[in-house]
Amino acid sequence: MSNAIISRISGSVVVATGIEEAQMFDVVRIGDLGLLGEIIRLEGNKATIQVYEDTTGLRPGEKIVNTKRPLSIQLGPGLLTSIYDGIQRPLDVLRNKSGDFISRGIFIPALDQQKKWEFVPTKKNGESVSQGEIIGEVQETPLIKHKIMIPYGIHGQLLEIKEGKYTVNENVAKVRTKSSTMVDIGLSNWWTVRIPRPVSRKL
Known part of the structure; x- marks a missing residue:
């Protein structure tokens, strides 16, 4: 079980302690909302993380989960007929799910997982x-x-x-x-x- 927590927050950059088996550019989920971030520096058991969503309300002590995989995109049928945001979330599905303003921490698969x-x-x-x-x-x-x-x-x-x-x-x-x-x-x-x-x- 991961013991990684937020130790410091500065704008869109977060410092985590207790992060284990991490590598540069691993994607992490931050805080109770599961905000998306990417490890940009490692020093001992500390990691500096660039957060790609608004960090308002984040507090030291909140948990961080390491996905142990780099920022990746899914390539396949449906890709060419979709429009995405910067982290490959389909904008039409985002709007249907959260309205005109994107909710923080929301996760939506890039490609339709059910369509045959x-x-x-x-x-x-x-x-x-x-x-x-x-x-x-x-x-x-x-x-x-x-x-x-x-x-x-x-x-x-x-x-x-x-x-x-x-x-x-x-x-x-x-x-x-x-x-x-x-x-x-x-x-x-x-x-x-x-x-x-x-x-x-x-x-």
Whole structure:
């Protein structure tokens, strides 16, 4: 159980003590409202945190929870037809949930977690695949086809690929890597925002 608490507050910057197993740029939830923040400095068991929401009302002694993952975005069907704020919360859903003014600490998934998308494979079982290769498509809108690709760092043989309707969190394929590790491929994947997306060539 985490014993991290707020020890000092200065505007949008918070200092936490008692934070364990933390790394630079880990995302944390701060205080009773669960405000979103990011660790920007570590010194012993102290962490300096940049808070991305209004800190009014925060008090020393309130708890801090480390998610132990960096600030990341979810990439998948529905992304191209949505409008987001700076931390990938869909603005239309935010307005429906909290009105014209965004409530502090509110969490909304970036992509619709319930909607099922029709996935059409463009690869077959047994084919060799590597990072960035397109293995199928989702018709996101009448004009937009969303390409489903092999995630970065994955190389191997496509053992299974399934046509059908899936949510963004369901798996549509399975790859056996060169080290014989089995990797599930879904309609969506997560990417750390501070790492540039690799490209084979620039247009």
